[in-house]
Amino acid sequence: MTARTPVLRKRALGRSGLLLRILIAAGVVGVLGAWWFAAPSLLTLSPASTATSLGELSGMVGAFLVCAQVLLIARIPWFEHAVGMDRLVSWHRTLGSTVLFLIISHVLLMILGVQLLTSGTPWGATWLVFTSYPDMLTALIGTLLFFVVGISSARIPRGRISYEAWYWLHVTAYGAIFLTFFHELSAGVHFVNDPANRALWIILYFATASAILTWRFILPAAAAWRHHMMVHHVVNEGNGITSIWLAGPHLDELGVRAGQFMIFRFVTVGHMLTAHPFSLSRLPSAGLMRITVGALGDHSSRVPHLKPGTVVFAEGPFGHFTPETSHLHKVLLIAGGAGIGPIRALAESLVNEGRNVVMVYRSTSHDRLALEAELRAIHPLVLHTVVGSRAELGHDPLDPRGLKWLVKDISEREVYICGPEGMGLTVENSLSELRISKRLIHREILSMG
Template structure:
């Protein structure tokens, strides 16, 4: 079935915005950046105040001093990186989890490069003096500096975690392998921290620097323990759920219904996602993010998931009554982001889950969104009946592969043929990454400002 042309929908009521304005969010985001930069300046001052007056006297001392600076900056950024995804409520409200995760990834690359540079500069500075080979200096470091073996193991762990997040390697790793590999980051932080205090000249010679560094790491550890472990565990037990039923929507899509106490108090909004940990074989050791397709109501909640990996494929094998712990909600892919009257929803694959929930909330607010539902075949249109029966929602199924259709219905020409005056619309996109990139590029080509294009981001990696 090809795409059809539709006229512009009559303007519905404007959404009332309850979350901070875009300007307020930019202000909060800038404040977080300022705090991070200010911390970096403090680290630079600690290094500058602690370098010897003869630092530039010889190349070896100069290289070693810069190596120590690089190491201190790397150690500081590790704490910043961990704090960004420590689920601290103020950070998430001020910046948004999607942006925090992006910053976390960027800092991760920076940290790996700094760790490698630190090791290289320290070896080079020592080689200039001893005129020996790198492996000889490495053995000398192990013999003469305390906690050096622990530091090397920690540095190797940082590098391994960094490599696992590289796009090429990440695509080949299962979520479970990536998840457990990233947990070694906490071990790496502990191992390298011991080395910093026992072998770092700026901490051995300065009790004040040592105290500041201890407070930095203790504060980071306390934040992680509080907001990533203690409070989520207590909250998960309060809102513990059980699988009520499994519904196979089509060959590749499954809906899971849950029932549990106090679900209405979770604060889940349409477009949010939760981290689910199922107490069942094959699921217990990892928590996976899934968006809700029906928000909590009368003690029930639903997710609709595509079989995109081992974990999601195994959801069909869950037994009713399986205990489930959830953490969240997360994400800013909500109706509160809408600031225009005309709303376009675009969904594909498993992206129909959050889009379905979002459509329900928008129509409940009196709006009349249009949904473009992209699928390879009619059998892939999960939840189509629910969507078509939703008052106020116009559903445009676009079925068929591009090779079969002879054109791309998500190209600028394709979208313009379905909806006129798209530059006056606001769009919410959810589906495969390639599809979202295509739609976003098409909308930009049709003069839709970027601030009016919203994409679902539920990746924690």
């Protein structure tokens, strides 16, 4: 593979990402236009009408961005191919904060507008808004659900609740969108008095719902039917790391590449209600493929108890953590913990392409080096295992000096990193100090939340 191919690919991804941003921005501009043409004349503005009109604007923009937010993680192939699932999830989070701010602004400005109009108290204005506008009960319930979802996504609460609880809280966001939709049409002056705006708004919500149903439910169900994927057998790799071998016909048609992940749902008690992203540690071959999972939460801790024959639903593949994104012939792979899964698949794929591959495998103890024997069997891969805590070693082996000592020609290599967040940040900082260009650093973060 020449350097030119991945460079062109990365430029194409950049253009696609820019186009996606432009589409979202164009949608916001369209909402602003719809609001502007129905807003009160500047000559008739009063403090009350100004607050009310701005409240309507914040509500409209917030409602549009809610649709954009859920579309970003609706598994729409073009979106994922354009920027990658990790960036889509990041944009989804950022929009979540913006949406929550706009919803709060909408509520407060509408109450303020009524208060200024009636010269009453905030409590009286709140009651008047609630009793005077149609479909306010469903809107109130939907708004409260948005607040719960938004608060659960904040850093401190998110760290204290399980993924399963967080997942189901976020599922309620679909109910919140549904519940608030009705008051937008029945109480929003920009829709009640404008059939064109009303039709466009209905189309927006219908298209959003259709995309979610298609790519998150209908197509995964159809794929599950075609591939008949099920658990073949489970292997305990030691110290909380488990490999699950999956079997099924036509697995090669999934199109998964080394380093990519899929979202798996195991149809059995304790697993069926949530889906999780796991990278493949062995690509499909002879009707089998494998994921290697670390016990990082309630769901992954129950994975070792999966029984052969358990039906599996899988979405994907996703991710750009693949050999196709690399620029150089020489590659350095750095793995830790459950990050060994995608790194192991990458190591085999890159070696088979004839690349010069060195791997650094970080672990606190020898018995945590999952898949080590497989890695040593991949020739001519150069494997460095770095074992022991920093206290035991007396230094951080992943600091700039440690990495340079392990990999003398590190400045000539492209770097792929997958492991715990702390390890990933340490390596990225070390590479920065070693003046490795950011375009040569690839880091996988397996998170959908």
